[in-house]
Amino acid sequence: MKIAVLPGDGIGPEIVAEAVKVLNALGPQFDLETAPVGGAAYDVAGHPLPPATLELAKKADAILFGAVGDWKYDGLARELRPEQAILGLRKHLELFANFRPAICYDELTAASSLKPEIVSGLDILIIRELNGDIYFGQPRGIRTSELPLFKGAREGFDMMHYSEPEVERIGRVAFEAARKRGKKVCSVDKANVLETSQLWRDVMIRVGKDYPDVELTHMYVDNAAMQLVKAPKAFDVVVTGNLFGDILSDEASMLTGSIGMLPSASLDKNNKGLYEPSHGSAPDIAGKGIANPLATILSAAMMLRYSLGLPAEADRIEAAVQQVLSQGLRTADIYTEGTKKVSTIEMGNAVVAAL
Amino acid sequence: MKIAVLPGDGIGPEIVAEAVKVLNALGPQFDLETAPVGGAAYDVAGHPLPPATLELAKKADAILFGAVGDWKYDGLARELRPEQAILGLRKHLELFANFRPAICYDELTAASSLKPEIVSGLDILIIRELNGDIYFGQPRGIRTSELPLFKGAREGFDMMHYSEPEVERIGRVAFEAARKRGKKVCSVDKANVLETSQLWRDVMIRVGKDYPDVELTHMYVDNAAMQLVKAPKAFDVVVTGNLFGDILSDEASMLTGSIGMLPSASLDKNNKGLYEPSHGSAPDIAGKGIANPLATILSAAMMLRYSLGLPAEADRIEAAVQQVLSQGLRTADIYTEGTKKVSTIEMGNAVVAAL
Ligand SMILES: CC(C)[C@H](C(=O)O)[C@@H](O)C(=O)O
Ligand SMILES: CC(C)[C@H](C(=O)O)[C@@H](O)C(=O)O
Numbered sequence: 001m002k003i004a005v006l007p008g009d010g011i012g013p014e015i016v017a018e019a020v021k022v023l024n025a026l027g028p029q030f031d032l033e034t035a036p037v038g039g040a041a042y043d044v045a046g047h048p049l050p051p052a053t054l055e056l057a058k059k060a061d062a063i064l065f066g067a068v069g070d071w072k073y074d075g076l077a078r079e080l081r082p083e084q085a086i087l088g089l090r091k092h093l094e095l096f097a098n099f100r101p102a103i104c105y106d107e108l109t110a111a112s113s114l115k116p117e118i119v120s121g122l123d124i125l126i127i128r129e130l131n132g133d134i135y136f137g138q139p140r141g142i143r144t145s146e147l148p149l150f151k152g153a154r155e156g157f158d159m160m161h162y163s164e165p166e167v168e169r170i171g172r173v174a175f176e177a178a179r180k181r182g183k184k185v186c187s188v189d190k191a192n193v194l195e196t197s198q199l200w201r202d203v204m205i206r207v208g209k210d211y212p213d214v215e216l217t218h219m220y221v222d223n224a225a226m227q228l229v230k231a232p233k234a235f236d237v238v239v240t241g242n243l244f245g246d247i248l249s250d251e252a253s254m255l256t257g258s259i260g261m262l263p264s265a266s267l268d269k270n271n272k273g274l275y276e277p278s279h280g281s282a283p284d285i286a287g288k289g290i291a292n293p294l295a296t297i298l299s300a301a302m303m304l305r306y307s308l309g310l311p312a313e314a315d316r317i318e319a320a321v322q323q324v325l326s327q328g329l330r331t332a333d334i335y336t337e338g339t340k341k342v343s344t345i346e347m348g349n350a351v352v353a354a355l
Numbered sequence: 356m357k358i359a360v361l362p363g364d365g366i367g368p369e370i371v372a373e374a375v376k377v378l379n380a381l382g383p384q385f386d387l388e389t390a391p392v393g394g395a396a397y398d399v400a401g402h403p404l405p406p407a408t409l410e411l412a413k414k415a416d417a418i419l420f421g422a423v424g425d426w427k428y429d430g431l432a433r434e435l436r437p438e439q440a441i442l443g444l445r446k447h448l449e450l451f452a453n454f455r456p457a458i459c460y461d462e463l464t465a466a467s468s469l470k471p472e473i474v475s476g477l478d479i480l481i482i483r484e485l486n487g488d489i490y491f492g493q494p495r496g497i498r499t500s501e502l503p504l505f506k507g508a509r510e511g512f513d514m515m516h517y518s519e520p521e522v523e524r525i526g527r528v529a530f531e532a533a534r535k536r537g538k539k540v541c542s543v544d545k546a547n548v549l550e551t552s553q554l555w556r557d558v559m560i561r562v563g564k565d566y567p568d569v570e571l572t573h574m575y576v577d578n579a580a581m582q583l584v585k586a587p588k589a590f591d592v593v594v595t596g597n598l599f600g601d602i603l604s605d606e607a608s609m610l611t612g613s614i615g616m617l618p619s620a621s622l623d624k625n626n627k628g629l630y631e632p633s634h635g636s637a638p639d640i641a642g643k644g645i646a647n648p649l650a651t652i653l654s655a656a657m658m659l660r661y662s663l664g665l666p667a668e669a670d671r672i673e674a675a676v677q678q679v680l681s682q683g684l685r686t687a688d689i690y691t692e693g694t695k696k697v698s699t700i701e702m703g704n705a706v707v708a709a710l
Contacts, residue, residue, distance in 0.1 A: 078547075078553070081547065083547045083548070087548070113469055113470055113473045113584055113586075114469050114470065114584070115468055115469065115470055118468045134489075134515060134549065135548055140550045141550050142550050142554050145518050147518070149518075150520060150521070153519045153520050154518065154519045155516060155517065155519070156516070156517055156518075156551035156552070156553060156554030156555065157492070157515060157516045157550065157551060158549045158550050159512055159513075159514055160489060160512060160513045160514070160515060161510060161511070161512045162511055163500050163502070163505035163509065163510040163511075164505075164508045164509045164510070165505060165508050166505070190598075190601075192433075192436065193438070193442070193489075194489065194495075194513045195495045195496050195497050195511045195512065195513050196511035196512060196513050197511070198433070198497065198511060199497050199510065199511030200511065221601075221602055222602050222604075222605040223605065225580065225603070225605050225606040226606060226608070226609040226614075229468055229584065229606060229609040229610060230468055230609055231468075243545075244602075246545075246576070246577045247576055247580045247599075247602060249577075250577040250580050250581045251580040251583075253581070254581040254585055255584060
């Protein structure tokens, strides 16, 4: 089984190294091949997603991704910035279904900025569409306006866009996922203002009829942003578009207080996928050896389960992570008094030992 | 001074009635004229914003607005739904600057779903652009796709759009507001993906140079949604576009745990404005006499301060509200043990008495 390993920027290399250790500890069955991505790839190859990296990602059975982005690339033209690597991988590999669980671990409930009774036991799954919406819609650009009111002024514009088949396929992913969980799907849109959302809602309602065992509700995105703060446990599966999903999945992950623990998966229609931690590249702490590798290690577990057909091995990794938490080991981001603060490498070693 | 009173739907009439009582208690200087809006207007005039209501709003010095929306209008075509009234008023009256304070009252800190140390003393101001963005961009619609990939399928599309003068004018409003507060502006965009945001950011940077005494920072919207949960007190003034502002201002108001307390103002360039509570029409509790009228009463205070040049009267209302809170009076939404639960009308009467 070939795994493309793309560490990226910031803390990416450090946390991916620990996940690789964990994979290797499971046995020799994985053929791991590393390639640069993001700013690191720009530095060596002049592009955040060089052809060789894209090729490797295409031919691999799954991709383990760290994180991209660093302030030092802020001055580059947009198409050369690190973020383009992840957008390009999602698009070229048709990774349209983003799974972002927001789970509150019992041991870490206290780290949340929300009251324990609001988040303890939280287990929701945000499913975000990744290949469409205003991220990729055309036309887009900055030009001189021809509108009577603004004639001659600069204007920026981006097209939000969804077609019926795109909504249908992410809808089915959400309903199938809900069947294996709490059997509730909340579809989030802004159908009171946006035509795209009106289409989205129509299609969700139609597709939902094929899943009579799953409860479908609809919520406006502004209300969803509120309900996530007020009563997040009322949700089970949330399905939404690329833009709203970007915002709400980050909000949801922060509720848990331990975004350093949260993995994510981006899947194509055959369950080939890219796996990455929900957090970013955190350049401010890069190289200090204090980053939390658990989100990446748990992303590797998701990879074994969803793309590589190794659910037992995935369970083993997750149990090992649970065990190090029970042992009281904590990286700085989840440290609280009375627990033992460990480095990135110590945390990785502890998970390997627990395996 | 002529005030257009537009109670609207759901709890709108109940809460506006209390604010009207408070205005009348200040003296006879206000010429209040009421007109139907939203679903209530559709019922009597076949349109959520009938010409007579729009006329009244145009000729008034300020508008006191309740709330619009009720599930019973869900079946109507979009252009006839209650929400169109508020969108139409914003657009026709060029109310481009939406002020949405998120304030955590000491007496009500416990009502928040966030830990007291995260929200106590919270006082941030979200300034949302209201006349542009994907709310009004063209083209928009649902049609049969001509894209090779989706040919023949239905597609929905909406244009996000901002021109330089639109960004500049809301930017100046934000910098001016920050000058009177904590002297910090955080501009929220998604410039790593959207061209509209790139223009937005460029313009904010340019305009910011005219306000060297105000600190300008930039944040991506996904990160802003996280930081609001993690450390909301780090913000002072947040300025953003119509769509991101819709989401973030609702999220921010929910942090306080007492959205029933939060007023809002939507101003044109001459400080004529529409004033409404941040919460919605809550049709589920309409007619029960339990809605919290304080957000509407505080909206009336904002109206006196911003549009009618009566800051002393605004102060008096705000002090009266503070007093009823100190007296322990609470409507159901902010009730906690040890306080006294009162009805909508009792709360309004108590504010009048405190005046
Ligand atoms: C880096 C950025 C382009 C990306 C996105 O907006 O999708 C990130 O925020 C994410 O959620 O993976
Ligand atoms: C009712 C709706 C159209 C409106 C909006 O999206 O602007 C509301 O959510 C608001 O924030 O005032």
